[in-house]
Amino acid sequence: MSVYDDKPWLARYAPGQPAAITVEFDNALAMFRSSVERNPNGDAIRYFDGRISLRELDELTDAFAAALLDTGFTKGDRVALYLQNVPQFVIAQIGTWKAGGIAVSVNPMNRERELELLLRDSGARVLVCLQSLYRDVAATVLGNTDVQTVITTSELEYQTRNDQRVFSGVERISCEGTLDMAELLARCAGRRPPTVELAPDDVAFLTYTSGTTGPPKGAMTTHRNVVFNAQAYRDWIGLGQDDVILGVAPLFHITGLVGHIAISLLIGAPLVLMYRLDPTLTIETIRDERATFTVGSITVFIALMNAPNADKDALASLTKIYSGGAPIPPSTVKAFQSTFGHYIHNIYGLTETTSPSHAVPLGAQAPVDEASGALSVGVPIYNTIVRIVGDDGQDLPPGEIGELVTSGPQVVAGYWNKPEETEKALPGGALHTGDVGYMDENGWFYIVDRKKDQINAGGYKVWPREVEDVLYEHEAVREAAVVGVPDPYRGETVKAFVSLRPGRTATADELIAFCKERMAAYKYPRQIEFLDEIPKTVTGKLLRRELRAREQQKQTV
Template sequence: MSVYDEKPWLARYDQGQPAEITPEYPNMLELFRATVARNGSGDAIRYFDRKISFAELDELTDAFAAGLIAEGFQRGDRVALFMQNVPQFVIAQLGTWKAGGIAVSINPMNKERELTELLKDSEATVLVALQSLHRDVASKVVPGSTVRTVITTSELDFQTRNEPAVFSGVERIDCPGTIDMLELLEKHKGSKPPAVDLKPEDVAFLTYTSGTTGPPKGAMTTHRNVVFNAQSYRDWIGIGPDDVVLGVAPLFHITGLVGHIAISLLAGAPLVLMYRLDPALTIETIAAEKATFTVGSITVFIALMNAKNAEKDKLASLTKIYSGGAPIPPSTVEAFRSTFGHYIHNIYGLTETTSPSHAVPLSAEAPVDPASGALSVGVPIYNTVVRIVDEDGKELPPGEVGELVTEGPQVVAGYWNKPAETEKALPGGRLHTGDVGYMDENGWFYIVDRKKDQINAGGYKIWPREVEDVLYEHPAVREAAVVGVPDEYRGETVKAFVSLKEGASVTPEEIIAFTKERMAAYKYPRLVEIIDEVPKNASGKILRRELRARG
């Protein structure tokens, strides 16, 4: 009996029927197993000189799941993934699902403060980390946390090429008190974990976001969410087993989780990983692997244009290019087309929409708003309803500016252990995005502003208060206010305005260095201006608009 006899609705996914007519949503494991049955010998992951087939990936993830269970892992437990773009991330994520668990994606740029907060909130019992991240960060955080098992791994594993562009200075590190991932996989090789029945509404992973308010919250992304938008990527863009997915977005980010990993597992297309982005190496990899599809921040494509080997022929195969996470200047799209001959399609969504809620059709080009010069973020994808509403929640007609409110199968179930925050951002299952924009008469959507003060630097979301909290730790700082200011490369960058305590003396460079040591690289302020007083209104609220005007 084939997998299709047991679950006939799986055939609809494999046959590429549009998402809007698919009535059922399986979990990602079932779709992965269907891909293994259909294309087991095909490449699942390509990592420099190593290729891992779908059948081998199935065996590796079985071993990982068996290893977790042997260490006392229970259904519903959380596994924190603290890695860059390496095969072990995919192995750990799939293996976690096979053990009945929830994967927790953690930014590898996070420092002790941030990792402590996320482990505490998720109550993860297992941490899988790169050896260097364990040595530098996790080893100082795990004691006293809920983590019982630490699995470490090296970015040098699963390849032998040791490309100098990304591995210069990298070496294997001894991590006492942890389990080596390769040893775990070898120990449990050939083992199969007990069958687990994952429901569509079960949480697949927690992805932390500042959302529309406050500190990071764990968005509960269900298997239904992931499967739906994986299929949306496939059907909207036309991705199949003959495509090659180029992994330029961070795998911990919702774009990497869905637009790289999930679409590869669903479509049976190889996923090319490169540990971290090096523009020149990426161009050579595109040419060598004949990559056809990618999605990433516009900063990636700007970097490719400025690489020393930016030659049109080397990107000839990359015909399906999408960019989201940060505003795209029309001039950059045209410059990229002039350099490589390809158009960059806009795509828009949030962590809470499991990647896309809007996208530009592959056969179309986004219109430009004649008033602001903004490029449209596209039209709503399958089964997605987006309304523009005013402050009272009243739906506005085309052309009028208001907040985007989104509903559809990709909208997450809520925030982990935060019912009040869930109700505030997702009343009735409708996501109040916090983004302000409008829809034109033809149904194209444009983002024109942010409702909140959140900063978007190259696709990374930054909450000003978090930066301000670190600034206040400096002994010379009296008051601090952080805003986003325009930046040619990142779209926005972080600028801090600080006033000093009486008699204190410090330079902007010293403050930048202070925050850089305590925050992820994308968060610390690139600009610091020392002022006499931080402007506030009569009630003491900081006047951020006035600070933004000062630049």
């Protein structure tokens, strides 16, 4: 189709944009070094009242790399980053690259079982984590992993403001048997690690995703992937050194890794971090730092609209806004524009596409599907071909619904140590996304459903089987089936249908609390419904689709 190859939408919606771009750097470290050379005294990171210049970040990451090499670290080894949105995340990531390593992003909401699974699967030799996460979670699981060195740090470093809206109850603690990151960097200050050769196809980081087929898999994001999509963000949105990037997405997530860190390293613009999202603090930060660009889940922007200090003047500088990770109701876009005067541009991608494969051109407004009310996720970005295919694998014409299959420089190399999963999801290097949608005659794409049972709760992906497995650990639970149900704030939320063992009792609150103790906050079920029998096929397979249909009927009554 001409819309894939000739991209006429570029002339229509983004005049002057090329259909393809040429990547300027071989690896992510090279693009960072270029920014240091251009503007060494410019801010790289702003963290409350703290500032780290590009030169200082270069020196800190040199020291981190030297420290890693002192432990016997070699090229290709993995460093797990179990951190919130703090400067140490960026320091450790770049330092890992300088030592020739691969960074492994770990959700700081993960609990023991989840953390152990990721550490064991990645084979990480080094763990960098917050002191509180080491004390409360990591210390109990490391004996079952390949981790040999643990580096702990405090969220109180690199700032003195100690804003109690996010730091209430936070204190520095001693973690016996670990290396303190501040002391480590001070001890290695001034040292330069040997130059490492990073090829475009070397893995830059592993980002774990439930993908479309179940248990977490480590997507192997290469330096080629990172550099291409960092440049795609830059050129698509028109970002430059004078911009200020507001870091509202979690840094462990592909959006934070690329839409915050990588683009900041490429253009040499400051990245503003706030540890955790607090709506009132975020609005103040936008005003004080004159932030110009951000990308995050729609739940972030809903929270900003509902903050007590929601103020149009405070957000006057934030003119380049993108949102992805979860469906965006058109009514929310209109409400945000009414409140703050700025349009939220949709952007779409997956972990396996290193953030965007589609985006709304800056200044354009996405159309809305008349039948479903869905907002378009945009059009394919540079160098990207997206096909809509039927069950037979054949291309479908505009307007026909099928699975999105994406090819482009941002598609990852595969899944870590999972060749069968790689071949299934990426045959021939084309990503079968598992998302179902269509393209209209003008080249706009719409996501109308998901092919599998994955739940999308505010941009976080939840696999039902994982929640069910935890429920089955409760002594009163006989059977459990988990589905996603509509939620006005998160898009979807997790609901569990449970049948109890004969003679056993349990309340919904008890089961919710049981899961909450064992899972990341976004995964545990918010709703529990008890059934005498959970619907199943004759072979005993749980019928989640029937449970979803029941919920949909409730919504229409």
